[in-house]
Amino acid sequence: MTPPLPVTVLHNAHIITFDPARPRATALAFRAGRLIAVGDDEVLQRAGPQAEIRDLGGATVIPGINDTHAHMEREGLKRQRPSLAGVRNVADILDRIRAAARTTPAGQWIVTMPVGTPPFFFDGPEALEEKRVPDRHELDAAAPDHPVYIQGVFGNWGTPPGYTALNSRALALNGITRDTVPRIAGVEILKDAGGEPTGVIVERNNRPTVEFDLLPAVPRFGFHDRLEGVRLSQKLYNARGTTSIYEGHGSAAETISVYRRLWELGELTVRVGLVVSPSWSDLAEAKKIMRDWLASARGAGLGDGWLRVSGLHIAYGGDETTACCARAHLPDTGWSGFVEQAVTPSDFREAAFLAAEHDLRLHTIVNDKLHEILPVLEAINEKYPLDGRRWVIEHVGRTNAGELAALARLGVLVTTIPTYFLWKGGWRYPSEPDGGDWVVPHRHMLDAGIPLSIATDNIPYDPFFTLWVVANRQERLSKRVIGPGQRLDAETALRLFTVAGARLTFDESWKGPLKPGFAADLAVLSDDPTRVPPQDLRDISVRLTVVDGRIVHEAG
Template identity: 80%
Template sequence: MSDSSATTILRNAHILTFDPARPRATHLAWHKGRITAVGGEEVLDLAGARTRVLDLGGATVIPGINDTHAHMEREGLKHQRPSLAGARTVAEILDRVREAAKTTPQGEWIVTMPVGTPPFFFDGPDTLAEKRLPDRYELDAAAPSHPVYIQGVFGNWGKPPGHSALNSRGLALNGITRDTAPRIAGVEILKDATGEPTGIIIERNNRPTVEFDILPAVPRFGFQNRLDGVRLSQRLYNAKGTTSIYEGHGSAAETISVYRKLWELGELTVRVGLVVSPSWSDLAEAKKIMRDWLATARGSGLGDAWLRVSGVHIAYGGDAATACCARAHLPDTGWSGFVEQAVTPEDYREACFLAAEHDLRLHTIVSDQLHEVVPVLEAVNEKHPLSGRRWVIEHIGRARAQDIAALARLGIFVTTIPTYFLWKGGWKYLDEPDNGNWMVPHRHLLDAGIPLSLATDNIPYDPFFSLWVATTRQERQSGRVIGPDQRLDAETALELFTVSGAQLTFDEHWKGPLKPGYAADLAVLSDDPTTAPPAALRDITCNLTVVDGRVVYGAD
């Protein structure tokens, strides 16, 4: 094939390019992973003897989804443990434990996924007729030769409380007795009338701490587990049209190592941008690590078109006991994939100055504390101008006009998780002033000219669910709309979910819109999001996903 020919041509398509010079097209060609032409039937002139021409029958084509707060490392792990989905009684739970015992060598752990309906597990034990988990003695009878652990829900998927259960072997291996007292608030060991543990533990923290605190013997995800998990995660994310991710919440050293290994093996099918999740315990250690060990993450970082590491995530707030317990279990990070932090306002301010001094891009989740973080950014800016550094504020909940104006002046980038605050956690914000128009204020952010991108947070990882939330802003239980003036039209939301995120990895000059010279990263959809009714957006599926000109999901 000559260099002037196209490897592949899509014809008879409805192409949303997000290229202002040509927003719509019907034909698209690529060669060696880059788009060579976008337009009408004249694109067919690039066809050579070996060009593959795909007639899409009018199907919609969009740039690949760029999930800018993806937590992709989690999804594949969920498939490594037996599922309890669909169980409606304690007896059915016990039957599944018995089945697992048949294939698990004697003495080895049986660890299951939570009780409830995935992916959120909102219903938990309420999905069972008995409204409770099996106790230690029932689990003993089901698996007398194995320690058993039914894990509680990871709060980021659903909402606390989480309910865990262990049998007697499991309790003994973890040293849990009638005298065991959790170090972390929010963890409760249930006991019977005699004061003995029943085997059931209730966790009221959003991110479970029970394993870090009182269950050291429960098996952790090892490096190979995480490697295999990301391998599966990539396939699952590709199947939703996702071609790039960005992990602004930060990745622990072990997580970065997993992605590095897949990059080394040439197995990445999702372009990956990572941010360092540090494990320092105080400012003195932070200063030394920033100075001596994070040079590769400075500025735009190091990497290529498939894997790039840049910047650092520094938390604002957090529980000190949780962070201490979590660091003690490194390299294991549980389901998080990042290192738990607890940073006081005073230490946060100093850490921001250190990050600026060492040219490390800051990433911080602010939730409802944007008004507390903005003054710190303004103070840093006076000594180290932030314009052009592409610092990132994430997970904005409540905001104020003056804070948004400040972000715009400072040149701060923003990523939001509409599903987290509006749909899943929206019950807390149903009675906000101004009809909730300052909650996750997408329109206000865009009107201020702030670079903005949307993300899934893996709750769920389907971008079209988050697209639906961004356009409807409905709270999940009441259906009430939070911030009606902040609703996005589908085309704007789709742009924020595709091309906008390229700026976070300094890739906007070659990745994002479907235009000549840019990466052939795209998805073919079941429906056109820009014409579908808002209620139908979450039902859109992906039929074909292409990354770097290669089909990574779907049939020819």
């Protein structure tokens, strides 16, 4: 007879279950990846002599974080390139380059992270005494036998402009001369008094374009790099209590392949929901791909409780030159992990109708243009009713009551990126007549009955920073509160960051709340988010993270 699987009991805890039948508990037990009991002293009393029992000393337990716009594949990649954090001047940068040159074979590239303070790099060269990055000649002296590339800031981390610096070898390998003209607007090659490139390139676009446009020789992240990057990313996300992610912005074929490989190896410690980021170049190709190649992504898609692929992302807007340059470098997608798109309003309408025809869930980022996209959704709904299809609207910025009522009628799911719009980008809304009450209006969305979840967008990947933003809604530069009436209490925000996201992957029948029969995905916290002052939410740490009944992170 096969012996029974071991039971683990966590007790003496403050458990926030998000199970309406039992919102609070002090103990829970799980076996074989599923919760078998949630309650109080009776759970411990029934545990049995073979149970592993952990006394949590009154710590708070929550369901695992479900980051529904995560870009998790990026975080580990950041650790693969030398950091310039802490440099004070150009001399410090050159010292780092010299150190890298001593351990890098001659002729091989030295590629570093940007100048500035991570994770945002907001200060950039302003952090340096000289207020500039080194030029080609300074880099030549530091590494005469290597091509050197100091990348500019990726817009999703910080804010433009970004400053790229290359030495003479790097310029030559990329064919950059005095006559080189960038194809993409917003990119400038700085020149000296004689008209020669200084080695510095300025990028004023939010989307990253320099590598795709001007730097074909710079080493790209290959499949192995991305595989190792996700391995590290999982550890980092687990350490912040994240047990599930959803990539609604879409994943390129290379990114999906990385996750598939980890799934095959049994190495996933984060449950992953992916959305296809297509690489078609026109509507004729889009129709063919949707009809002939994306059957596996239709409806709820294919996969299991660890990896599921469902639906596709279609952009609204974008720059065609950028998209063309980026597609020319596939399978490399740079830092994005998805395929850059440029879709006109008319093409978006036709592509969205095609998605409905082929039962492919549409995901699209709206920013402040929900009013332009809603008429398309309403027209589609007349021919292909959307209720139950779980189409997803993402990155909602400014909106209004009528638009939210329409989304609720359509049965569309919404994910928001509060850090992007309220903290990092709140400067865009300096003079809203309503004080910002309709900018990422979480309270209004909930009142309208919209199925809503919140996410980090990897800026940063820490969900407790995002919780802090949701509860405080404070803009980064001015510290002004944007729409104070839309601030959420921590418990409501936690629900949106834990159990709500299960609907995106059709998993709400077995994942999310801490209740018997559901997945043993949970996090043990240093503090109770519902009891600390809102300004302290970002200081919460994670003591223990459990996914599928297995400890994937333990502090210390």
